Amino acid sequence: MIALRESQRALFSIHDVMPGTMDDVGELLGLCRGHGVDKVTLLVVPGCKWQSADLRQLLTWQAMGCELAGHGWGHRCQSIRGLKHRLHSFLLSRDVAEHLSLDERGIVRLMSDCAQWFSCNGLGCPELYVPPAWAFGRVRHAMLTELPFSMIETLSGVRSIRQSRQQLLPLLGFEADTWARESALRSFNSLNRKAANLSKKPVRVAIHPQDHRLRLSQQLNETLGHPWKPVSYRQMMVDGTN
Ligand SMILES: [Zn+2]
Incomplete structure (x- = not known):
């Protein structure tokens, strides 16, 4: 693995927090800590x-210092439409890229419902x-300014809605449940480590x-063990990437 510099800034996120994954998320948070x-x-x-016990757990994690972020609505596509979505689904997303089966108005409505759910649940x-x-x-962009979110993360980086600016940030991923995905992710992570060393920008981890039980669990452990300087998304936006 390509070595990274010490004290490199990193943004850590755990995806797909939902009632069925709460135990795994708890284990991963323990691993991170x-x-x-x-x-x-x-x-x-x-x-x-969501049951009230799950919501209480979210509040507890929030009180422990975890930031919460919106992640779609149902995490399932209603349909897979068009060649681009079909390719994305085959190579990366399977059937979870729910935005790709919606038009602009549908995406904005989904994001608005997502934001409201957090507020309604305290x-x-x-x-x-x-x-x-x-x-x-x-x-x-004009449609996004109507929404309460201030940042959007995509595959290439993080976009600030208010400042209308995109920051390209390296990304490391570990969701390798098949040999093909493991091989693709090893190459992807290697390229992104190189990019991180060259740009000195914060790395997204x-x-x-399930990652701590999948084929790249060792790489995940080694990555978590690196002497990073963890930063929050909010702090990263305030500081800028330089
Ligand atoms: Zn997800």
């Missing part, structure tokens, strides 16, 4: 059957929104709920 990673953003999927509206599989679709 064990490695001294104390700033973790949880990407929450609102449109699930969790406060998140600043960050991450579309499932980082697939955002096409929405005009994106963790999915």
Whole structure:
């Protein structure tokens, strides 16, 4: 693995936080804390059957310092339409890139419902929104300014809605449940480590709920063990990337 510099800034996130993954998320948060990673953003999927015990757990994690972010609505596509979506689904997202089956108005409505769910459940509206599989679709900037989110994360980086500026940021991922995905992710991570060393920009470390049991679990452990300087998305936007 290509070595990274010490004290490199990193943004840690755990994707797909929903009732069925709460135990895994708890284990991963323990793993992060064990490695001294104390700033973790949880990407929450609102449109699930949330019980009051699950919501209390979210509040507890929030009180422990985790930032919450919106992550789609149901984390499932209603349909897979068009060649681009079909390719994205085959290579990356399977059937979770729900934005890609919606038009602009549908995406904005979904994001608005997502924001409202957090407020209605006493969790406060998140600043960050991450579309499932980082697939955002096409929405005009003017439409985004109507929404309460201030940042959107996509595959290439993080976009500030208010400042209308996109920051390209390296990304490391570990969701390798097949040989093909493992091989693709090893190459992807290697390229992104090189990019991180060249640019000195914060590295995004994106963790999915099963990753500590999948084929790149060792790489995940080694990555968490690196002497990072963990930063929050909010702090990164305030500081800028330089
Ligand atoms: Zn997801």
